[in-house]
């Protein structure tokens with residue numbers, strides 16, 4: 001029944017997984033993903049990604065439970081490396097409690113500074129594991145956390161920087177509407193040897209500051225969005241050897257699939273957009289991205 005099935009088909013297509021892009025000829029890594037928030041099994045996600053040349057993923061933890069899962073998953077699969085942390089919006093919730101918390105565990109009792117210390121101790125224990133290659137995502141988020149959570153957020157960020165340095169791991173930064181403060185705290189604490197700005201959201205001017213400091217800049221699917229010229233300007237000026245690519249899946253699905261579920265297999269769409277911005281060959285960019293990600297995370 002072509003007429004009825006076509007209208008039903010359109011409805012499904014809106015939320016349906018985007019089609020497989022043409023495979024990359026040079027394999028790359030998704031430098032930041034959340035497999036635990038995506039549909040399907042880990043095996044399915046990894047197989048689908050590998051089928052288009054995305055052969056490695058960095059699985060990022062956002063709370064204690066998610067960080068344990070990231071470490072366990074990285075121990076099971078060679079293609080997965082883990083990072084562990086309390087997300088910048090998670091730290092204030094541990095201290096003050098928040099019924100709309102990130103953790104999806106429902107209402108939570110405020111735990112005070114001691115609860116934050118206990119959670120950080122568990123992050124530190126996980127950070128020492130060999131399959132855990134980074135500490136993050138940590139940083140500052142002035143968009144979702146209000147002034148009441150600022151202090152807990154910043155002290156948690158500082159603690160994560162120390163953990164990364166103590167264990168010689170990469171630091172993965174989440175910076176939302178907080179560029180100047182993130183750069184300030186990094187300067188005050190002294191950044192670890194390898195620091196990655198995940199879902200880079202600054203402009204070309206900030207990219208030059210990051211380049212001078214040797215910070216990696218990881219670009220997500222939003223680099224393809226019409227209103228994101230600042231991100232394309234940053235891609236254009238960032239040194240090739242500091243560029244990474246990520247999905248941050250299930251979020252930030254690249255155009256033309258915006259709004260549909262994101263997953264590591266869509267990395268080629270973003271790689272091609274970045275190659276077009278820089279006016280370089282896709283294979284050359286993929287070669288750089290692959291070696292940059294390995295260098296950033298030390299695998």
Ligand SMILES: [Zn+2]
Nearest residue numbers: 137174198199
């Ligand atoms: Zn983030």
Ligand SMILES: [Zn+2]
Nearest residue numbers: 032060137248
């Ligand atoms: Zn993330």
